[in-house]
Amino acid sequence: MTTGRKGIILAGGSGTRLWPITMGVSKQLLPVYDKPMVYYPLTALMLGGMREIAVITTPEDQPAFLRLLGDGSQWGLSLTYIVQPSPDGLAQAYLLARDFLDGAPSAMVLGDNIFFGHGLTEMLQIADRRDGGTVFGYHVADPERYGVVDFDDQGRVKAIVEKPARPPSNFAVTGLYYLDGEAPDRAAQIRPSPRGELEIVDLLETYRAEGRLQVERMGRGYAWLDTGTHGSLLDAGNFVRTLEERQGLQIGSPDEIAFQNGWITAEALAARAAKFGKNGYGAYLKSRLKEMS
Secondary structure, eight states: OSSSSSEEEEOOOOGGGGGTTTTTSGGGGGGGEEEEHHHHHHHHHHHHTTOEEEEEETTHHHHHHHHHHTSSSGGGOEEEEEEEEOOOOTTTHHHHTHHHHTTEEEEEEETEEEEEETTTTHHHHHHHOSSEEEEEEOOOHHHSSSEEEEOTTTSSSEEEEOOSSSSSSSEEEEEEEEEEEEEEEEHHHHEEEEESSHHHHHHHHHHHTTTOOOEEEEEEEEEEEEEOHHHHHHHHHHHHHHHHHHHSSSOOOOOHHHHHHSSSSHHHHHHHHHHHHTSHHHHHHHHHHHHHH
């Protein structure tokens, strides 16, 4: 499965909420149980059929991402690296990625977001609309911490309210945004917020005002985790460990997904398994190769 949509992983920022553990390493390179954090948003894009992906990082962190991910060819991907000189808001990513996108529709995922659930691939296919934008709403207990969807009587999005004191619903907007090829031009037209950032909510509002923003609600069978605090980072690691130990199946394995998608051969997967031959990840790849071949 492949789509004409291009992917963006926004992995910049200073990670100050996780200091001191992020003072020497990018937040998105921290481990979430047995894999680097960035593997999880990367594999979400792969499940959505994207093979051309831009990784946006700080200037000082880019070499570390290159060491970890390379050019992506080991997974049948083409990775492009873009520097974010300063963290000036999520919508800034579309300005930085303008040349990379070259008019193509995109899916941007935040580098500290984890998505899991049976049927995730099918939901991403539904969101792969050629026109307008699609965001994903997730039911949370504490919506005041997020951008929240306000629905009208017909269940259509009426507004997205950032960190409301009185939330109009319990559906938070996740860090995964499907936008059409107009996104860079629209991002160029919005003005910085009072905190000096180009807000993603303002970019989404340009689509909503034209009736071109859809919200896909993620049901109870999905997990959405962000790892922006020490507690949520630990929770995410425990969540991944619990599922993997129980099922014997990996979450966020780009090698497995690349093979499932037909982007790499059995020989290539065997070579990757051999590379990790001294640990459980290599053994897992060998077992999956045997099951899927």
